[in-house]
Amino acid sequence: MTALKNDTFLRALLRQPTDYTPVWLMRQAGRYLPEYCETRARAKDFLNLCKSPALATEVTLQPLARYDLDAAILFSDILTIPDAMGLGLYFAHGEGPKFERPLREEWAIRDLNAPDPRDHLGYVLDAVSEIRRALDGNVPLIGFSGSPFTLACYMVEGQGSDTYQQLKTLMYSRPDLLHHILEVNTRAVTDYLNAQIEAGAQAVMVFDSWGGMLSQAAYLEFSLPYMARIMEGLTRERDGRTVPRILFTKGGGLWLEHMAASGADALGLDWSIDIGEARRRVGERVALQGNLDPSVLFGTPETVAAEAKRILASYGTGPGHVFNLGHGISQFTPPDNVRVLVDTVHGESRRYHGG
Amino acid sequence: MTALKNDTFLRALLRQPTDYTPVWLMRQAGRYLPEYCETRARAKDFLNLCKSPALATEVTLQPLARYDLDAAILFSDILTIPDAMGLGLYFAHGEGPKFERPLREEWAIRDLNAPDPRDHLGYVLDAVSEIRRALDGNVPLIGFSGSPFTLACYMVEGQGSDTYQQLKTLMYSRPDLLHHILEVNTRAVTDYLNAQIEAGAQAVMVFDSWGGMLSQAAYLEFSLPYMARIMEGLTRERDGRTVPRILFTKGGGLWLEHMAASGADALGLDWSIDIGEARRRVGERVALQGNLDPSVLFGTPETVAAEAKRILASYGTGPGHVFNLGHGISQFTPPDNVRVLVDTVHGESRRYHGG
Secondary structure (H helix, E strand, O other): OOOOOHHHHHHHHOOOOOOOOOOOOOOOOOOOOOOHHHHHHHHHHHHHHHHHHHHHHHHHHHHHHHHHOOOOOOOOOHHHHHHHHHHHHEEEEOOEEEEEOOOOHHHHHHOOOOOHHHHHHHHHHHHHHHHHHHOOOOOEEEEEEEEEHHHHHHHHOOOOOOOOOOHHHHHHHHHHHHHHHHHHHHHHHHHHHHHHHHHHOOOEEEEEEEEOOOHHHHHHHHHHHHHHHHHOOOOOEEOOOOOOOOEOOOOOOHHHHHHHOOOOEEOOOOOOOHHHHHHHHOOOOOEEEEEEEHHHHOOOHHHHHHHHHHHHHHHHHOOOOEEEOOOOOOOOOHHHHHHHHHHHHHHHHHHHOOO | OOOOOOOHHHHHHOOOOOOOOOOOOOOOOOOOOOOHHHHHHHHHHHHHHOOOOOHHHHHHHHHHHOOOOEEOOOOOOOOOHHHHOOOOEEEEOOOOEEOOOOOOHHHHHHOOOOHHHHHHHHHHHHHHHHHHHHHHOOEEEEEEEHHHHHHHHHHHHOOOOOOOOOHHHHHHHHHHHHHHHHHHHHHHHHHHHHHHHHHHOOEEEEEEHHHOOOOHHHHHHHHHHHHHHHHHOOOOOOOEOOOEEEEEOOOHHHHHHHHHHHOOOOOOOOOOHHHHHHHHHOOOOOOOEEEOOOOHHOOOHHHHHHHHHHHHHHHHHOOOOEEOOOOOOOOEEEEHHHHHHHHHHHHHHHHHOOO
């Protein structure tokens, strides 16, 4: 493979010195970009886009052509694993993801198996390899998966939910069955991320999008320990370089100390926490990624720049910060504001490094 | 007025000694009760129910007839104020609240006025008086309002939202206009709560249901200071008794220290925070109300009792805890589990008091 020309992102995740604060954006290849919408229209369907390595490569690279981003992230969906388990992922027009066969019966839960990624998720691994080739060493590629708990939410509910009534009914009446799902998901996610690393992913991120709707006691029983086991099972080095791991529980700001003990190199932060306070709590143990409210990008360019500077100043001097949004970028974001953001982070952050 | 027979709730809010931990449930008069559904069917429409003092009194008292609760809460809606401002509140079938005339233009924002509660919200004040009479001193009555920020969310969006795109666009492009709305709302909420106290409310609660979707910086600029001004403007004593104030920002667990400095006597907690940790952070300054995940009530009776005991044990010995859910009770709650909860709190909490 070609040598990496910009390793700022990987170094920051390991809290090694960098010249500036690297930046990428969750869901950076997305609907706010007209070129993405054009590719998606050609693909007809979101799943076709995910399942075609050529198209996934095309959209992964689109934001990098526009903006000076420090990392690429595999274009895929967090629900590929339950789809590979046979739950039948589909996207109804204008709605979020759904499963044809949600897990509602004990026999179905007992029947669940971790899929071999080479047999059932080859299209993802092919996309990883093809994106790596296309990146040509310009920036590192991030692989990712949903967390065992977040996957379980979708698998049990069959779709997104505001209350997760089905999932929580299971949790508070048959915790043994939920733990069984989580066991299987943990094996599946570990294998899947290791296969992505094998195929070329240079960092990996676990998205625990729904862990934040748990009580602390439930989070420490049903979400975090499974993510910690994944961290333990991941390939640590590839081609002589450490493969850093990022753990992101949206709404997990109260639990950072617990998360910092999970084996992750970096924690993703949503926008509810002040990043300087997060650093004082856990910054000696992990790097921090975040944490601009994506809605700031609906504001004026001056506000975008001011809020980016506020976060850089709050984190302060020294390594260990990867700038990002606190959640995926909205489809209604004006693309010009993204340029303002990326350029502000690069221009303003040098004062907090080196010297 | 009749002397109060059970003042456990009021004493706990002021961190005075009690014999046991008092308990009430947010949205305790609600759709999980068949008798509520029956009254609501007679009222035809949710707004009729709110606007009829006789029916509002009837449903307010229903949960007290079933369960040994330590407080009643006025049955009303958090959006009565913007309705009184002329925004045209309505409930479309099977959907949440909506406004016919959301605030989208500068002239409409500049035209906004705080309504005189006696002129425009007399039906709420009549309900408060009638409920007080009907309670006959058995337990105290809680009055309430939405927070200035939460009201502003609905007023600008015109309905509930997952992303609050309109509100945040305003916040990050015309903060001056949002501050103007918040100023007017602050006067309106202060007048409204004082009128409720005048009519007989013995404690008041401010529901900041949406403040938790802000960044810390935005919360400290757009939500908390306005609530602190309300606290300052509220009637402190009525009939020789202190009227305690409860402040509840859902998702505000990271900001408890700031909230504890707002002038509130007690803070409401959602279920994401461990109540023992919350007590260690702010328990010397405020009482704490919460914090069972309402979804626990979907579980087995044994789980309901175990989770209630866990919260009592986590809070520990001494006064200052009002047991509650971390959010409103779900319409899908089995009523028998509520009895298990209330009886467990009463039975198990005596060991943490007196002695």
